[in-house]
Amino acid sequence: MARRADQERIAQKREQIAAQAGRLFAAQGYERTSVAEIATAVGISPASVFYYFNDKAALFRAVFERDLPAAEALIARHADAKEPVSAILDVLGELAKDAIDPGASGMLVELLRRAEHDPDLIAVVGRTSEVVRDGLAVLIVRGIDDGDIDPALDPIQTATWLQAIVDATYLNARPGYSPLPELRRTAMGYLTTFPSQGVDHRD
Amino acid sequence: MARRADQERIAQKREQIAAQAGRLFAAQGYERTSVAEIATAVGISPASVFYYFNDKAALFRAVFERDLPAAEALIARHADAKEPVSAILDVLGELAKDAIDPGASGMLVELLRRAEHDPDLIAVVGRTSEVVRDGLAVLIVRGIDDGDIDPALDPIQTATWLQAIVDATYLNARPGYSPLPELRRTAMGYLTTFPSQGVDHRD
DNA sequence: GTCTATACTCGGATAGAC
DNA sequence: GTCTATCCGAGTATAGAC
Secondary structure (H helix, E strand, O other): OOOHHHHHHHHHHHHHHHHHHHHHHHOOOOOOOOOOHHHHHHHOOHHHHHOOOOOOOOHHHHHOHHHHHHHHHHHHHHOOOHHHHHHHHHHHHHHHHHHHOOOOOHHHHHHHHHOOOOHHHHHHHHHHHHHOOOOHHHHHHHHHHHHHOOOOOHHHHHHHEEEEHHHHHHHEEOOOOHHHHHHHHHHHHHHHHOOOHHHOOOO | OHHHHHHHHHHHHHHHHHHHHHHHHHHHHHHHOOOHHHHHHHHHHHHHHHHHOOOHHHHHHHHHHOOHHHHHHHHHHHOOOOOHHHHHHHHHHHHHHHHOOOOOOHHHHHHHHHHHHOOHHHHHHHHHHHHHHHHHHHHHHHHHHEEEEEEOOOOHHHHHHHHHHHHHHHHHOOOOOOOOHHHHHHHHHHHOOOOOHHHOOOO
């Protein structure tokens, strides 16, 4: 029983450290944030941080390991929606919700940069983004079946592109301004612009 | 005359150093690229690099100072186009062209990171992106006047959003795959989706 | 488990000879 | 202008006491 209690306590401490690390990484960047700084924010010594995490890179990954359950819940919540297109817009809106938070943009940028040379990190965020991508693809297929989405679109490729658009909202984030209208209009226009509508045939 | 020759020689050397720096920053990131490494790539000593640039941050900015003339030329080239919408798509295509180059994505990410705490860098890239944004806005206004673009759209805000979409193509870049079709379809859908078309009024 | 103290490495920047 | 040599600060990670 003591064993179990210890495990939980360790998990809590890891969570606490990861939270502070995430905050500081987002605000200052990975390299510009020292382990000593994170330790101070938590109220422990640098050495203690290394007791809970093997190295600094593991600390960064921990921040994103927390996202997977949230992504799974989000997709599950909309999987059985009656209106696929509407569900897609809702999912995108949820994903972009954090974009309003200043610092979320910084964290995305930091993630993209580090993902290029940390295979373990790629694995962590890859799982999360696959869950979202596949969930969106399923909705796209249903939207096509319903005749609401252009059947010429490839579901997986389109889902990937929609995720990229969400990333764009993060990059475009500014305080006191919500990118949701642009996002919805963009996705809507992309999904439902049938070739016959998009091209001008006047003569 | 000797004075002029020297100036040109210095400019050439600066250009040479900036080119190597850009390549390495894109591939490895700013902090992970040492000045010594850049110096080696050019074939000079680290001290010589500091003869041409005050510090490492100035070296990074130099990479982007070269973009302004190109942006001005791009906008000027399309300013008098007969078909505004078509011109906008062409401009976006040109902007996204570099996205195919592996490493361009890395450089964008690096830029976004560093821009947050280097005011001088913000000034440098700000000028370039303003030129593009204003150029696009002018085309959008003309597209609205022609009745090809939804008049409900705010030109400046829309131009800014289109730039964000271009950034998204960089993030979505993968080798052997061009994001141009997605980009064109997205912009087209966004600009020309009139509210009366976008909403389904079946009953 | 958490600390203090520190070993070790590395990178930016400068001094001063040539 | 370009070099060699070097200073200095910072940061990761570890050793070992408690």
